[in-house]
Structure formats: structure tokens, C-alpha cells
Amino acid sequence: MAHSERLTDSPLESTGRIYLDANATTRPFPEVIETVAHHQRLSWANPGSRHAEGRKARRVLEDSREKIAALLGALPGEVIFTSGGTEAVNLAISGLTSGLPEVIALTDGEHPSTLECGRALGLRGWKLTPLPVDREGRLRTDELAALPWDRLKLVSLILAHNETGVMQDIAELSRRCQRRGVPLHLDAVQAVARMPLNFHETGAAALSLAAHKFHGPRGVGALLLREGVRLSPQLYGGHQEGGRRPGTEPVALVAGMARALELCLSDLNRRIETLATLRDQLEAGLLAACPNSRVNGSREHRLPNTLNIQFPGVDGEALLVALDLEGIACSQGSTCASGSTEPAPALIAMGLTPEEARSSVRFSVSVDNTAVEIAEAIRRITHVVQRLSRR
Numbered sequence: 480m481a482h483s484e485r486l487t488d489s490p491l492e493s494t495g496r497i498y499l500d501a502n503a504t505t506r507p508f509p510e511v512i513e514t515v516a517h518h519q520r521l522s523w524a525n526p527g528s529r530h531a532e533g534r535k536a537r538r539v540l541e542d543s544r545e546k547i548a549a550l551l552g553a554l555p556g557e558v559i560f561t562s563g564g565t566e567a568v569n570l571a572i573s574g575l576t577s578g579l580p581e582v583i584a585l586t587d588g589e590h591p592s593t594l595e596c597g598r599a600l601g602l603r604g605w606k607l608t609p610l611p612v613d614r615e616g617r618l619r620t621d622e623l624a625a626l627p628w629d630r631l632k633l634v635s636l637i638l639a640h641n642e643t644g645v646m647q648d649i650a651e652l653s654r655r656c657q658r659r660g661v662p663l664h665l666d667a668v669q670a671v672a673r674m675p676l677n678f679h680e681t682g683a684a685a686l687s688l689a690a691h692k693f694h695g696p697r698g699v700g701a702l703l704l705r706e707g708v709r710l711s712p713q714l715y716g717g718h719q720e721g722g723r724r725p726g727t728e729p730v731a732l733v734a735g736m737a738r739a740l741e742l743c744l745s746d747l748n749r750r751i752e753t754l755a756t757l758r759d760q761l762e763a764g765l766l767a768a769c770p771n772s773r774v775n776g777s778r779e780h781r782l783p784n785t786l787n788i789q790f791p792g793v794d795g796e797a798l799l800v801a802l803d804l805e806g807i808a809c810s811q812g813s814t815c816a817s818g819s820t821e822p823a824p825a826l827i828a829m830g831l832t833p834e835e836a837r838s839s840v841r842f843s844v845s846v847d848n849t850a851v852e853i854a855e856a857i858r859r860i861t862h863v864v865q866r867l868s869r870r
Contacts, residue, residue: 496806497856499761501692501784501845502641502669503810507739508694514738515696518731526728527719536730543730543737550740551686551703552677559702559720560728564668564689565592567702568635570724571664571685572596574710575633580604582630586637586647587612588825593635593666610636610652614830615777616645623655631661639670642825642841643776644785646674653682662708668692668700672743673751673782684708690732694845695739699732750846755783757844757853762786764857769864775826775839782843789831789839793867798840801863807856809842 498506507515522539524532541555548555561567573596576583585597587609597607608627611619618636634656639646649665656663662684670676672693678686685708689700702724704710710723717725743750765788766772775787790798795811802809811823822836831839844853 494806496808497852497859498808498847499842499844499856500808500810501847502644502841502843504691504697505694505845506847507691507696507735508742510742511695511735511739515731515735518734522730522734526730527717539734540728540730543733546737547701547740550744551671551688552679553703554706556721557678557703557706559704559724560733561700561702561724562698563700564666564687564692567687567689567700568592568664568666568668569596570702570710570713571687571704572633572635573600573713574723575662575664575685575708576600576605577709577711578632580606581632582606582608582627584608584610584626584631584634586610586618586635587828588616588640588642588823589635590637590641590666590668593637594824597635606630609828610634612828615780616640616643616775616825616829617777617780618647618649618652620648620651623652628655628659628661631659633662633664635664635666637666637669638676639667639674639782640776640825641669642823643787643829644669644782644843645776646670646780646782648780649681649683656684657682669782669785672740672747673754673784675747678703678705685710690736690739693739693743696732696735699729699736701736751783753846754844757848757850758784758786758842760850760853761842761844761857762788764854765860768857768861772864775831776829784844786842787826787839788842789835790864790868791835791838793838793864795837795840797867798838798863801867802840802860805859805863807859807863809840811840 518539522536524536526536526540544558545555548558583597583605585607601607611622613619653663664685665683667686668689671688684705686703691697712723714725719725719728771791773789775789822833826836
């Protein structure tokens with residue numbers, strides 16, 4: 480494997496722990512850490528300043544903007560830097576819904592950053608209507624005609640689900656949005672660098688992403704906003720990012736995000752194949768060793784790195800604790816919803832019972848994992864599941 484694909488020696492060799500929670504966050508590539516450190520040392524000035532130091536930082540910022548735009552099929556002026564995916568999602572939803580309250584369509588089982596922003600708008604008179612999904616978590620395009628298109632002001636769709644990995648076919652939804660003049664926002668936080676993606680080809684008005692999901696630094700993300708689409712700023716106090724997102728830009732973090740994206744997309748098809756091989760190894764091993772286990776969501780249309788699996792009769796919270804003690808890092812879903820005792824809304828929207836949803840766990844691999852780790856993970860997970868099943 481290339482240097483950027485193996486971050487260090489195997490974590491299994493160095494710590495005994497196996498990290499299978501890449502959808503929560505990924506470790507920055509060494510090249511990304513070096514890029515951030517380099518620009519913290521040499522491009523530390525305010526990019527809005529007109530002196531030589533400021534102009535130097537501005538060049539790094541704009542070079543990074545151009546690189547990100549080119550890699551994602553956007554124009555440089557369509558890239559708005561944010562503090563991460565949550566802010567990018569909030570900026571899109573709140574910024575595209577100015578004016579008198581009407582209707583927003585959101586996917587059933589949305590990420591908390593989208594759902595809670597929608598609920599906040601609901602307190603101001605906006606009505607939320609669901610985009611229904613089937614038992615595999617896929618958008619039901621046959622029900623799109625029933626949406627209140629005359630009153631819709633925004634449609635927001637999670638392109639690849641953080642909990643199940645299910646990827647959506649947006650072609651029909653995008654066509655309807657364009658015909659009706661309704662802006663479409665795509666939450667692509669999990670999708671970027673894990674599936675082929677071109678912003679202009681999606682037909683979307685806006686697209687959100689976060690660097691730490693693709694081995695970039697935390698604390699930086701972006702909103703891609705199609706040229707000509709009006710966006711009301713949600714913060715005030717500066718002219719940065721074309722007046723759409725004020726605040727001094729974190730030049731070093733932006734440069735790190737651009738470097739991470741460049742590395743991840745340099746050979747995307749091979750990376751997808753590598754991730755899918757590791758995921759499929761994990762899936763096959765667990766299904767064989769735990770006979771009652773079942774995969775949640777579409778097995779054909781999902782991210783190559785994500786496995787959401789239920790172990791009937793096993794409490795998911797107890798399983799997480801036991802797996803952590805066994806050196807396995809995983810989750811039950813969105814980290815943004817940690818602490819919630821409610822079953823995952825995405826699984827309920829797919830028709831699972833609360834008991835089935837609570838017995839489900841998400842494993843998500845990255846290029847930092849190896850086949851040896853996955854084999855060991857299967858052994859440990861099976862041991863824990865069988866022990867908890869006997870209680």
C-alpha cells in the first residue's frame with residue numbers, strides 16, 4: 480500500500496485495539512499533519528490583511544479553494560469554508576430558507592445536524608415533511624410526486640447515511656427540484672472521498688462536507704453553493720467567504736483539507752475496492768459466526784466501508800461497552816446523537832422495531848485497517864456476542 484494508505488504500523492500491533500469507527504472520524508494522514516504544521520509555521524497571518532504576510536496566507540487559502548473545487552466538480556467561487564459538516568449543513572438549511580415560512584422536505588432518519596436545524600425552523604413556523612425511504616433505507620422515488628411541491632422551499636437529503644452507509648440515487652429527485660425551482664441540499668459528509676462525486680453533475684444547489692471524515696483535520700469543512708444561488712448568512716461580523724460566512728479563515732486547516740481530499744481521490748476506485756474488501760470480510764465473518772445476525776440497509780447501494788448489523792437478543796449499549804473492553808472501537812450510529820436512549824431514527828424509518836434497532840451496531844472501516852485486524856475483530860466480536868446472548 481502507498482504511504483498515505485497506511486498511517487502507521489498496525490494499531491493491532493502497537494496497542495491491541497482495533498478502530499472500526501471511521502464514520503465518526505478518521506485519523507489524519509501523515510501528509511496532512513505535515514501540511515497543517517507547515518502552514519501553521521509559515522502561513523500563519525490573517526489572509527484578509529493586505530501586507531505581504533497576509534497576501535502569502537491568502538495565496539495558500541485560494542490555492543486550496545481551487546484544488547478542492549477542481550476535485551469535487553465545482554467552481555472556486557462556489558466553495559465556502561466552514562468549521563465542519565454541522566455548520567455547513569446548518570448554513571445550507573437556514574441560509575436557503577429565508578422569507579415567510581413554508582415547507583422543507585427532509586429524509587426520514589436524517590443526521591441530527593439536519594433534523595435539529597429543521598426543528599428549530601419549525602419553531603418559527605416552517606413545516607417539515609419527510610422524504611420516505613423503503614426497508615433498505617433507499618429513497619422512495621415513487622412517492623416524490625406526492626410532496627407539496629407548490630409550497631416546498633428546500634429539499635435536504637443525506638446522500639450516504641452515516642449509520643447504515645446506504646447511498647441514494649438522487650437523479651429523479653434532482654430533476655424534480657430543478658423543474659420546480661426548489662433548491663436541493665445534499666449532506667455529503669460521509670459520501671465525499673468514499674464514492675464518485677461531482678457537484679455540478681448532481682444538480683444540487685448546495686453540498687456539505689467535513690474534512691475529518693476523509694483523513695483531514697477536524698475543525699474545518701465546506702459548503703459548496705451553486706453559482707447564482709442566494710444564501711442568507713447566519714453569522715455576522717466580516718466580509719470573508721464573499722460575505723456568506725464571516726470569520727478569519729483557518730488557512731492551515733483548509734490546506735490540510737485540500738491535501739487530504741487530494742490523497743483520497745488520487746486513486747478512488749482502488750480505495751473503494753480496498754474498503755469494500757475489508758467490510759465484506761467483516762460482514763461474512765460475523766454472519767457466519769453469529770447465525771441470527773442480519774445486515775441493516777441495502778447491501779448493494781451502500782458505502783464501501785460501512786456495515787450496520789443487528790444481533791437479535793443482544794443489547795446494543797451493553798455490546799458497545801463489552802467490545803470497548805475487548806479493544807474494539809465501534810458505535811451504534813451518529814456520534815452527534817451519543818447519549819440518546821432512543822433507537823436510531825434511520826433504522827426505525829426502515830421498518831425495524833425499537834428492539835431490533837437497539838440490538839444494532841455500526842462498524843466502519845478505513846484504509847488504516849488491515850485484513851489481519853479484521854480477522855481478529857471477527858474473533859473478538861463473536862466472543863462478546865455469544866457471551867451476551869447467553870445471559
